[in-house]
Amino acid sequence: DVVLTQTPPTLSATIGQSVSISCRSSQSLLHSNGNTYLNWLLQRPGQPPQLLIYLVSRLESGVPNRFSGSGSGTDFTLKISGVEAEDLGVYYCVQSTHAPFTFGSGTKLEIK
């Protein structure tokens, strides 16, 4: 199974600060069809997860453009350019290139 390793496990940021979260895969997430099925989700307290980024770098409709995704192969990054208070919660990467699909262990973002 593909293991997604997210770092750091927790992140503390001030409003306006830029932060990055890493997601490393135990194997390449490049599908034979040329797509890389790596998404980023945010789970706010008490809520179901919300899709932020899909296919590594595509911003989901309605998501603020302070969120961006990058990477390829086995190394991926979510960047928040200018954290806002509403960004607190747990961020997860998830891959659906290889079955069984897998989630990263999550990164908790706290606002200082």
Place this chain on the structure above:
Amino acid sequence: EVQLVESGGGLVQPGRSLKLSCVASGFTFSNYGMNWIRQAPGKGLEWVAYISSGSSYIYYAETVKGRFTISRDNAKNTLYLQMTSLRSEDTALYYCARHRFDYWGQGVMVTVSS
């Protein structure tokens, strides 16, 4: 508006069975693959199962393979998860989500305890 509404959860004894449902609306259900994901109390997300739009492709997590069965009824816009031989470690909030993880239900709680 896309909506996914789970039901069927509850308290069940170890070794017993339970069937979850997820009713979809606001999109053409038969065009989309669907996932079940679970979250144990205070823990992270765990992917459980996937079914393609026409049920041709079905995948399971190793932790549930052989015990859980995912299915769908496109005429009823409903996704199912039949859970058998339940264990305490299956206790979790169960979510259904569209294949791209773009839409999620609110989740349904399953508690396995004697």
